[in-house]
Amino acid sequence: MESDERYRRAKRRVRVLKGFYIHLATYIGVIGLLFLIDFLTGGGWWFYWPLLxxxxxxxxxxxxxxxxxxxxxxxxxxxxxxxxxxSYSNK
Known part of the structure; x- marks a missing residue:
């Protein structure tokens, strides 16, 4: 029983971490796209508002x-x- 509980907890932790990393990757991609749009269209810089x-x-x-x-x-x-x-002991 204990190993089943540990497995469920580990599985949940992996889902939580995966959700965060997907959120972070989406943030980086969208902010990069917004920067590119802002750069190409000229005018005032506005991309930093969604960035912040x-x-x-x-x-x-x-x-x-x-x-x-x-x-x-x-x-x-x-x-x-x-x-x-x-890592130092493996060299």
């Missing part, structure tokens, strides 16, 4: 998915240190 507004949404989504400690917190430092130690 939607960017706040992306940051909010990231904090929901990763939590405040997930961004460069002590857990991240420990994991990154272990990853780097493993």
């Amino acid at each position: 507004g939607w960017g706040i949404g992306i940051i909010s989504h990231a904090f929901t998915v990763f939590g405040i400690k997930g961004f460069l917190g002590s857990e991240w430092e420990e994991k990154k240190t272990r990853d780097l130690m493993n």
Whole structure:
């Protein structure tokens, strides 16, 4: 039973992460397209308004998915240190 619960939790986490990465990729693509349109049409720069507004949404989504400690917190430092130690020992 415990492994089934762990599997369900892991599966849910993967769906949440996938949703965030799709959101981020869409943001990057749309903002890039808006920049291109703004650049080609000339006039005043307006693309940064959706960049800022939607960017706040992306940051909010990231904090929901990763939590405040997930961004460069002590857990991240420990994991990154272990990853780097493993990569150095493999060389």
